[in-house]
Amino acid sequence: MRKKLVVCAVILSVAGSVVAADRPVAPNGIALYPDYLSWKVVAPSYREDKGQIRVITGNEIAVAALKAGTKPLPDGSVLAKVAWKAEKHPNFPVASEPGAFVQVEFMVKAARKYKETGGWGFARFVGNTLQPYGKDKSFVVECFGCHTPVAGNDYLFTKMVKSP
Amino acid sequence: MRKKLVVCAVILSVAGSVVAADRPVAPNGIALYPDYLSWKVVAPSYREDKGQIRVITGNEIAVAALKAGTKPLPDGSVLAKVAWKAEKHPNFPVASEPGAFVQVEFMVKAARKYKETGGWGFARFVGNTLQPYGKDKSFVVECFGCHTPVAGNDYLFTKMVKSP
Ligand code: HEC
Ligand code: HEC
Numbered sequence A, B: 001m002r003k004k005l006v007v008c009a010v011i012l013s014v015a016g017s018v019v020a021a022d023r024p025v026a027p028n029g030i031a032l033y034p035d036y037l038s039w040k041v042v043a044p045s046y047r048e049d050k051g052q053i054r055v056i057t058g059n060e061i062a063v064a065a066l067k068a069g070t071k072p073l074p075d076g077s078v079l080a081k082v083a084w085k086a087e088k089h090p091n092f093p094v095a096s097e098p099g100a101f102v103q104v105e106f107m108v109k110a111a112r113k114y115k116e117t118g119g120w121g122f123a124r125f126v127g128n129t130l131q132p133y134g135k136d137k138s139f140v141v142e143c144f145g146c147h148t149p150v151a152g153n154d155y156l157f158t159k160m161v162k163s164p
Helices: A002-016 A062-066 A135-151 B001-015 B060-068 B135-152
Strands: A042-047 A052-058 A078-089 A092-109 A119-125 B038-049 B052-058 B078-089 B092-109 B120-126
Touching: A042 A062, A042 A078, A042 B038, A042 B052, A052 A062, A052 A092, A052 B038, A062 A078, A119 A135, A135 B120, B038 B060, B038 B078, B052 B060, B052 B092, B060 B078
Parallel strands: none
Antiparallel strands: A042 A052, A042 B092, A052 A078, A078 A092, A092 A119, A092 B038, B038 B052, B052 B078, B078 B092, B092 B120
């Protein structure tokens, strides 16, 4: 029993630690994908109630599937949503541009592994320290709850932008 | 003289034509860069007076210079600004997402060639037909005029987003 507790403590401290191999790790074990701003644009978005401006990007697998209209997205797809405080441009106040970094969130597709949350693993990293969000892995209940109304779109709110 | 006129007519018809090598061409000769949505994100932006949501992307040369803080940007830098009509998300109306495509604009750095407009060549392609904007090449007066207040930032409004 004591052995089990020790093992648990070690697992918890690893899962909850801010850095693993130099990358922050969410309480459910998902590590930050550091290259999320090198991925292709899925869409910009603006959240007026929170005063945030965002961009949603996707890795190659996700973007290829979104372009082809493949639903559900295949395993290996990862989407990132990056949020900044929206600030009025000093030279052009009717335009809002990104100010301070707020957070980055990920949805990682692994249909079997995350079958209880629609096949998606969720993770959020907050502020300039990229602090993993959530005390334990039950934080995903909040994410999944809010994404459930869009179950018909594979739990995704965002569609690939249209361009001619 | 007749020869000169014929040459002029040919040049004009080429410059003003909607398609050259399958790409629309602006009246100043700048052809659409078809891969602008594969470029890296510089920043999202939101224009409340026009109800538009945008994303600014840059080619490799531009993004490398912006990251390094190199000003003015080197020749070969190209920035794109893509605009969509902002629409409230049907499942989440406080979030605005891209609807219909409005236009794509480019700024192309060639310090010598475009020295009268801060070293930047401007081009805009409107709507799903990507109609080149401007009756003749004097259309750039409008672009340059509006970008002149940000001459101190190499005529760019947008800064590279910050992320940790
Ligand atoms: C209160 C509702 C709500 C909650 C809670 C929520 N989301 Fe979202 N999420 C949204 C909406 C709405 C969008 C669409 C884009 C936007 O609003 O900027 C979105 C978009 C996303 C995207 C981009 C893909 C898509 O579906 O459009 C990711 C990734 C994401 N959320 C991750 C998370 C994670 C991780 C959590 C929990 C830690 C979370 N979300 C919790 C409402 C929510
Ligand atoms: C009425 C003012 C105005 C005019 C006219 C204007 N722009 Fe801009 N432009 C802006 C502002 C403000 C931004 C910052 C981003 C935003 O508002 O979405 C911008 C951004 C851009 C960008 C992205 C790089 C940057 O500077 O941020 C490009 C490319 C661009 N404009 C091209 C053009 C072209 C091409 C034309 C003319 C055909 C033009 N602009 C005319 C105001 C203007």
